[in-house]
Amino acid sequence: LQLVESGGGLVQPGGSLRLSCTTSVFALDYYAIGWFRQAPGKDREGVSCITSGGGSTNYVDSVKGRFTISRDNAKRTAYLQMHNLKLEDNGVYYCAGAWNYDCSALVAGAFGSWGQGTQVTVSS
Numbered sequence: 001l002q003l004v005e006s007g008g009g010l011v012q013p014g015g016s017l018r019l020s021c022t023t024s025v026f027a028l029d030y031y032a033i034g035w036f037r038q039a040p041g042k043d044r045e046g047v048s049c050i051t052s053g054g055g056s057t058n059y060v061d062s063v064k065g066r067f068t069i070s071r072d073n074a075k076r077t078a079y080l081q082m083h084n085l086k087l088e089d090n091g092v093y094y095c096a097g098a099w100n101y102d103c104s105a106l107v108a109g110a111f112g113s114w115g116q117g118t119q120v121t122v123s124s
Helices: none
Strands: 004-006 009-011 017-022 031-038 045-050 057-059 067-072 077-082 091-099 118-122
Touching (some): 017 031, 045 067, 045 077, 057 067
Antiparallel strands (some): 017 077, 031 045, 045 057
């Protein structure tokens, strides 16, 4: 499964961005999609996950109420809508796919396919 992220950029604190994760070849129907981020000098952190049918989602506490994960399997695309961005949201954001995963834990080891990442910079 090849994944490509887009939508990153520079935004002021309090601003919004929507990240997209798409595949041009394979259907996403049977894959859970997770979003992870990595700031300089820090470990990769799980941000959110959505199951293959979209019926279940999971978020890290720091983004609850600000980020929303969604997907459109017909478009082979998953999204991460980010509102009220904070300085601590800075980092490279990666999407990842996991076959038939229940999103019970935001752990990188559960995901076998990864995109190349997109940079999110929150700065005034």
